[in-house]
Structure formats: C-alpha cells, structure tokens
Amino acid sequence: MADIRFDGKVAIVTGAGGGLGKQHALELARRGAKVVVNDLGGSMDGSGGSSAAADAVVEEIKAMGGEAIANGGSVTDDAGVAHMVKQTMDQWGRIDVLIANAGILRDKSFAKMTMEDFELVVNVHLMGTVKPTKAVWDIMREQNYGRIVVTTSSSGMYGNFGQSNYGAAKLGIIGFMNTIRLEGQKNNIHINAISPVAATRMTENLMPAEILEKLKPEYVTPGVVYLASEEAPTGAILTAGAGAFALTRLYETEGVYLGEGGLSVEEVRDNWAKISDPAGQQAYLNGGEQSGKFFRKMQGG
Template identity: 55%
Template sequence: MADIRFDGKVAIVTGAGAGLGRSHALALAARGAKVVVNDLGAARDGAGASLTAAQSVVEEIRKAGGEAIADGANVTKPDEVAAMVEAAMKQWGRIDILVNNAGILRDKTFAKMDLADFRAVIDVHLMGTAICTKAVWEIMRQQNYGRVVCTSSPSGLHGIFGQANYGAAKAAMIGFMNALHLEGAKYDIRINLLSPSAKTRMTEDLGIPPEILDRMTPEAITAALLFLVSEDAPSRAIVSCAAGGYARAFVVETDGIYLPPEEQTPENIAARWDEISSTEKVHYYEASGGPTANFLAKAQAAARKE
C-alpha cells in the first residue's frame, strides 16, 4: 500500500498547541501538509490565552522542513475564526483539511455543576466545531474537496461520571457529522469522528494507572486521524481508539416489534420490553428514514395477515 501523503494540501488543526492537536499537526506537516496551528493557549478549563504554545509547534514544524503558521483564534468567536481562515487562504490559497480538536474540561456532577460551566463546554466543543466547519465549508464546496474530523469521546458515546456537559457536546457531534456527510457528499467533502483516549493534560488526573497511561500515546490516535483525512478516507465513520487499539462505533437500532392500534399501550410495551430490546438483530441506517421504513414494513406485513 502506498504511503498516505498530504503534499499540496492545507490543514487547520485547532487546539494544536499540545496533546492530540500537537501530534496531529506535526504528523500532517511531516507528511507534506501546510498547517495552520491554532491554539488559544488557555488552561484546561479555558481560562487565559497565549500564542506561545502554537508558535512552539510551528517552530518544530519549520525546523523539520515543513510549512506552518500559528494562530490564536478562539474557536467560539466567528470573527476570529474567519480571520484565521482568511490568513490561511492568503498564505496558501486553499483549505483541504479541518481537524476540530480544541476543547476544555469543567468536570463536576450535574447536581453541583453551574449552568455556566455546562454552556462553556458546549460552546467550545460543539459550537467551536460548528463555527470552524462553517468557516471552511464553502471553500471546500468550491474546491470539490474537503476532509473534516471532529473529536468526539467515549464520554459522548458511552458516558462518564461527572461529564454531563462534555458528554452532551461530544454526543451532539454524531448528529452534526450525519447531516454534513449527506450535505457534503456530492462535493467530495468527507466528515468523520474520532473517539480517542490518550495521555494528555485532559486525562492526567483521571486515575489511570501509569503503566497503562504510558501506552495511551497521542501518536496512536494520530494514526487514525491521518487515515480519516486522507484522499481515500471514509465518511460518516466513528473511530474509537486508544493505546494502539482501533474499532469502529455505530449507532444502531434493534429490529423491534409491531403492535396493532388496539395493542399500542404502555402495558404491552412493558410486557414485550425484552423483545424490543433484543440485540439479536440490529440495523444500521444510512439516513433518518430508515427506522420509519422498518416500522412501516412491519405494519404492512401485519396488515397482509389480517
């Protein structure tokens, strides 16, 4: 198999001053991409700002012979993101890849969480992803080419105690991806999700044993990222990855049951709950009409038996 390269491609990586974003930016540049290294330079909870981290990554890229520029745009501010995109277009004339990686944590149980902290996390992870994607979307449509990756999380796919805000933002990216997969298809814009676990400042105090944490390198996640933004990338894929393990996650539905009108009661649903919940047969749908088609087919089959 030929090496995956990004020669002639321009990438924007948000939250690229450290951790996963830094790893992504360095790897893209090493494989030929010109990279906008975006980082607000804030603390883990989003406080403060400094361009130092982004500039440091740019220096690493340039010392290795690559091309990069630093940018300190706050992903929640459309005017700053627009200026970042304009700078990339002025420098290189195109944008092929967007890696939505910027994020913050404000973990607390929902009972103790201020709504301001809930909103702040939603704003950075979900709205920041939407704002950055919107800023490059028309460029990618005009080019008939684009690759977008959003950074989800096991918290969004499966839930983590104390992360109602973070999990809600990360789960919402699934719906965002599903819609843009359909809207971008005829323009060869492909959009995917990463659901990573890695050793970064975001995970440093989660109580993971050091011998396990040391295996959870950012570079292991970046391998999946590079595939998902490549020429031959899939679209609408959720890739779960950690410590060298890679899997694909799906949103599926059980086959379900049909109840005729006179039996459509909560008691009958309760009585047949195990059958409704059975995972013996599940469906993966390409669009939102899939479940309705499944249920209508069951209703029609029942009608034919009457």
C-alpha cells in the same frame, strides 16, 4: 500500496498547541501538508490564553522542513474563526483538511455543576466544531474536495460520571456529523469522527502513570490522519488508543409492531423483551432508513 501523502494540501488543526492536536499537526506536516496550528493557549478549563504553544509547534514543523503558521483565535469566536480562515486563504489559497480538536473540561457531578460550566463546555466542543466547519464549508464545496475530522468521546456515546456537559457536547458532534456527511457527499467532502483514548492534560489526573505511558497521543494520530486523507471513508466513528483501533456504530433493534388498536403502556411493558432483542439489529445510514423500517412493520413486514 503507496504512502498516504498530503503534498499540496492545506490543513487547519484546532487545539494544536499540545497533546493530540500537536501530534496531528506534526504528522500532517511530515506527510507534506501545510498546516495552520490553532491554539488559544488557555488552561484546561478554558481560562487565559497565550500564543506560545502554537508558535512552538510551528517552529517544530519548520525545523523539520515543513510549512506552518500559528493562529491564536478561539474556536467559539465568530470573528476569530473568520480571521483564521482568511489567514489560511491569504497564505495558501485553499483549505483541504480541518481537524476540530480544541476542547476544555469543567467536570462536576450534575448536581454541583453550574449552568455556566455546562454552557461553556458545550460551546467550546460543539460550537467550536460547528463554527470552523461552517467557515470552511463553502471553500471545500467550491474545491469539490474536503476532509473534516471531528473529535468525539466515549463520555458522549456511553456516559462518564461528572461529565454531563462534555458528554452532551461530544454526542452532539456525532449528530452534527451524521447530517453534514450526507450534505457534503456530492462535493467530495468526507467527515469522520475520532474518539481518542489518550494521555493528555485532560486525562493525566484520571489514570495511573504506567497506564498513561501506554496511551500516548501519537498512538491516536495515525487513525486521525487516515480519516483526513483522500482515501478516507465518510461518517465513521473511529475509536483509537494505545495502538488499538475500533469502529463505533449506533445500532437499533428490529423491534416489534404492536398495532394501533388498544395500544397501551402495558403492551410496551409486556413486549419489552422483544423490543430489546438484539437479533437483527442494524446500523442505519440515515434517518430515512429507520423510518422505512417503521413503515415496513406497519404493513406487516
């Protein structure tokens, strides 16, 4: 089979000044894409800002013979996002790929977390995915082509102590993806999620050095670039780390119909084993499929 290429395509990668985003930007450039390297250049908690990181990645891409421009805007700022998209269109006239990777951490137990820290993390991760997606959406619709990769986390899908803000944002991204996947299909817009396990400045204090060495960001990037390619599926949640790849799905059990007459709390309790029985569980492709199951059960199916 032929190599996956991005010749003639334009990609925006947010949070691309280092870590995962940098590796995604470099690999896209190696494969022929023109790349917008977006990075606010702030600290891990979102404070501060500098264009130096994005500029350095752009120079690295140019040194390998690629084309790239830097953008230092915040993904939470409407004007900044609009400027990034205008800058891209003025430079190259199209946008084929968006990789929404930017993020920050403000970890604390929920008891100790301030609402400011909660709202800021949700704003950067969730709205910092929604706003760039909204800004490129009509462009991709008019082109009848687009590939969007959003970044989720096991903290959202399974939980992680001290990350209620981060986890809420990361699972919110999946809910966002699940709907715009349906809305984008008629215009050949595919959207997928990556759930990375990687050594970045966001994880460097959480694991021993010998483990971090095996979790290089570049081991995640092949999965991301595949999800950004013409051959990509849509609606997939790809988990990647240390060279391993797996697909995450949300499953629902078949459940049990308890009827309407005399329905009580105790009936739910007494049938919990049947409700939670994994036999016949299913991953649904849209909310209507799940509703269909409930209608079937009402009719005795």
